[in-house]
Amino acid sequence: MRRRTLLRAAGTGGLAAALPTLHRPRAAQHITNAYVASLQERTARLRRLDEVLGGGDTYRVYLGEVQYTKDLLGRSTFTPESRRRLTALLAEQAQQAGWAAFDGGRTQDAVAFYEESGTAAQDAQDSDLYGNSLAFLAYKTLADNRRTAATFAEDSCVTITDRTPATVRALLHERLAWACAVNGQAIGTERALAAARQALDDAQPEEPQPGWSAWVDHNELDIMTGRCWTELRRPLRAVPILTNALNRYADDHARDKALYLTWLADAYLTAGEIEQAAETTARSLQLSVDVASVRPRQRIAPLLDRLRPHSDTPQVRELLEYVDS
Numbered sequence: 536m537r538r539r540t541l542l543r544a545a546g547t548g549g550l551a552a553a554l555p556t557l558h559r560p561r562a563a564q565h566i567t568n569a570y571v572a573s574l575q576e577r578t579a580r581l582r583r584l585d586e587v588l589g590g591g592d593t594y595r596v597y598l599g600e601v602q603y604t605k606d607l608l609g610r611s612t613f614t615p616e617s618r619r620r621l622t623a624l625l626a627e628q629a630q631q632a633g634w635a636a637f638d639g640g641r642t643q644d645a646v647a648f649y650e651e652s653g654t655a656a657q658d659a660q661d662s663d664l665y666g667n668s669l670a671f672l673a674y675k676t677l678a679d680n681r682r683t684a685a686t687f688a689e690d691s692c693v694t695i696t697d698r699t700p701a702t703v704r705a706l707l708h709e710r711l712a713w714a715c716a717v718n719g720q721a722i723g724t725e726r727a728l729a730a731a732r733q734a735l736d737d738a739q740p741e742e743p744q745p746g747w748s749a750w751v752d753h754n755e756l757d758i759m760t761g762r763c764w765t766e767l768r769r770p771l772r773a774v775p776i777l778t779n780a781l782n783r784y785a786d787d788h789a790r791d792k793a794l795y796l797t798w799l800a801d802a803y804l805t806a807g808e809i810e811q812a813a814e815t816t817a818r819s820l821q822l823s824v825d826v827a828s829v830r831p832r833q834r835i836a837p838l839l840d841r842l843r844p845h846s847d848t849p850q851v852r853e854l855l856e857y858v859d860s
Contacts, residue, residue: 565612566607567617571617571624574604581631586787590640591638601629626661630664630668632648633645637671663700663703667747673685674714685714691707691711702748704731705751728756735753757776761795770806771806774799777798789823797838800813814850
């Protein structure tokens with residue numbers, strides 16, 4: 536079923552109601568490791584929804600998973616290991632629900648989920664998930680308190696050990712780089728980006744990676760690098776790396792590509808390349824039309840404001856006519 540068809544089918548009842556019935560393993564009174572493994576596989580499958588849908592579409596799906604797992608933890612019996620593994624799964628699910636909440640504009644819900652995730656990760660003695668909960672808090676907090684966000688990001692990297700998988704190390708370091716960039720700390724940004732790249736370069740093919748960090752690769756890191764240089768007002772560094780990375784990035788990932796294109800447009804504007812900025816903003820706008828995410832629109836709005844004084848430029852005039860029509 537194509538995405539537009541699925542959205543029309545959802546109507547006013549929300550996308551979750553239009554999704555095929557989501558199979559969940561039959562509830563068990565005694566939770567075994569095998570049962571937890573089946574829930575982990577389900578969580579991995581549902582995580583893929585985030586690749587093509589926005590948080591406004593996925594939030595209720597991920598919220599339902601959190602509620603189900605919490606219910607299991609409250610009423611079932613366990614072995615010590617199965618309880619630990621289910622608690623770690625709750626931490627992972629809470630992060631996914633928090634991300635969907637953040638993406639869909641439910642910022643306070645996002646914070647609550649990230650904090651719940653951190654508590655569950657500590658209870659499960661899972662330092663990787665705990666570090667990621669801090670990184671999520673840093674990402675969300677940047678808009679409100681940059682100093683606190685930087686502290687969260689630095690603390691997330693403190694959780695890294697010799698046993699931390701490569702993609703987790705890269706993810707935590709690149710989120711520290713982002714916090715440094717937003718704070719105008721070029722040296723800290725470069726240092727964190729270099730650490731993230733080294734982590735990916737050192738990854739061994741046989742090394743298992745958590746599903747929640749497996750999406751981190753060199754292309755994604757290139758995009759984060761370009762975003763950081765854009766924030767630091769270094770367009771000569773930002774434009775080439777963002778252009779190359781986004782050329783390799785599929786339009787199927789409409790929300791993320793729309794979002795990332797806004798940083799390319801921002802870099803073009805900083806460089807005084809008005810025509811390219813307008814064309815890139817228009818492309819971002821086109822990709823974001825059917826995406827249930829507030830973040831692309833939040834980024835596009837100030838770009839349009841910066842472009843309006845250049846309405847005598849044909850590309851800008853065409854874009855503004857489309858937006859204002």
